[in-house]
Amino acid sequence: MHKTLAFALALVACGSAFAQGVVKVDPKLGAYKQVPGVNGTLNSIGSDSLNNLMTYWVEAFRKQYPNVKIQVEGKGSSTAPPALIEGTAQLGPMSREMKGEEIDKFEKKYGYKPTRIAVAIDTLAVFVHRNNPIKSMSLKEVDGVFSKTRKSGSREIKTWGELGMKGEFAAKPISAYGRNSASGTYGYFKEHALKKGDFKDTIKEQPGSSSVVQSVGTDKFAIGYSGIGYKTSNVRAVPLADDGRYNGQAFEPTYENALNGKYPMARQLYIYVNKNPRKPIDPLTQQFLTFVLSHQGQEIVVKDGYYPMPANMQQAELKKLK
Numbered sequence: 001m002h003k004t005l006a007f008a009l010a011l012v013a014c015g016s017a018f019a020q021g022v023v024k025v026d027p028k029l030g031a032y033k034q035v036p037g038v039n040g041t042l043n044s045i046g047s048d049s050l051n052n053l054m055t056y057w058v059e060a061f062r063k064q065y066p067n068v069k070i071q072v073e074g075k076g077s078s079t080a081p082p083a084l085i086e087g088t089a090q091l092g093p094m095s096r097e098m099k100g101e102e103i104d105k106f107e108k109k110y111g112y113k114p115t116r117i118a119v120a121i122d123t124l125a126v127f128v129h130r131n132n133p134i135k136s137m138s139l140k141e142v143d144g145v146f147s148k149t150r151k152s153g154s155r156e157i158k159t160w161g162e163l164g165m166k167g168e169f170a171a172k173p174i175s176a177y178g179r180n181s182a183s184g185t186y187g188y189f190k191e192h193a194l195k196k197g198d199f200k201d202t203i204k205e206q207p208g209s210s211s212v213v214q215s216v217g218t219d220k221f222a223i224g225y226s227g228i229g230y231k232t233s234n235v236r237a238v239p240l241a242d243d244g245r246y247n248g249q250a251f252e253p254t255y256e257n258a259l260n261g262k263y264p265m266a267r268q269l270y271i272y273v274n275k276n277p278r279k280p281i282d283p284l285t286q287q288f289l290t291f292v293l294s295h296q297g298q299e300i301v302v303k304d305g306y307y308p309m310p311a312n313m314q315q316a317e318l319k320k321l322k
Contacts, residue, residue, distance in 0.1 A: 031295045051093075124228070128222070139240060
């Protein structure tokens with residue numbers, strides 16, 4: 001989990017952020033105000049997890065500026081750095097942080113590092129079919145289900161019975177779904193759930209997050225991982241326990257548990273941009289990202305099933321655009 005998430009709870013009014021379990025946008029976030037002279041074209045290439053969000057943001061932004069054109073392509077976070085380096089995209093949505101070698105390639109060409117803007121909060125969820133009664137899993141058990149190297153020290157887990165399930169589930173093999181290697185969600189899950197281990201060869205890799213969730217939703221004995229924004233009524237997110245923390249207690253992937261650090265796979269979602277620190281960022285990119293971080297933009301985050309940025313985190317990101 002990104003360390004700033006753990007600090008956010010102490011700085012946010014809990015009641016306004018998640019009163020009675022309902023996620024609300026921080027009222028301290030200001031409304032977006034139109035400015036003159038905004039026009040042009042932007043390309044967005046990157047994360048599939050952010051694909052729907054980017055599309056909704058673009059639709060809402062273009063209502064403010066009808067002459068602006070923004071194209072969105074979401075094939076995976078690993079496609080963002082090359083597109084920013086080559087200049088084929090001005091916006092690089094990513095569901096993970098850039099790797100050191102990706103930053104190095106960018107810096108080698110431009111002489112400075114790319115600018116990372118956090119735009120939303122996600123809890124990477126482990127989904128099961130809605131009729132699967134499993135109560136919780138530890139990260140060690142998740143590793144045992146998905147990994148062939150099991151760097152957590154877990155035993156190999158092949159059946160639901162090995163997770164303590166009874167009745168019709170006991171002898172059933174676990175059918176596991178995941179993302180392909182271009183995905184930032186794949187990379188994040190590999191690092192945090194598998195301790196940088198290797199996936200089993202039997203994992204059914206899907207091209208997008210929605211495909212993972214749809215597959216799990218039609219297979220009673222399936223399991224898969226995806227950002228919380230792709231949750232449907234056919235699946236259920238399993239509460240997860242981080243081995244060795246909170247006495248092994250499992251936590252739901254809620255907004256509150258993302259902010260207070262209890263859910264073990266909370267993360268921020270990013271848009272990377274090419275901003276020369278010695279020059280102002282171009283007005284169109286600046287205004288689009290300002291809109292994304294505004295009250296209207298963060299309301300779209302909530303509607304898409306992700307979690308909004310608290311005001312203190314939003315202010316820190318806005319400063320990067322100046």
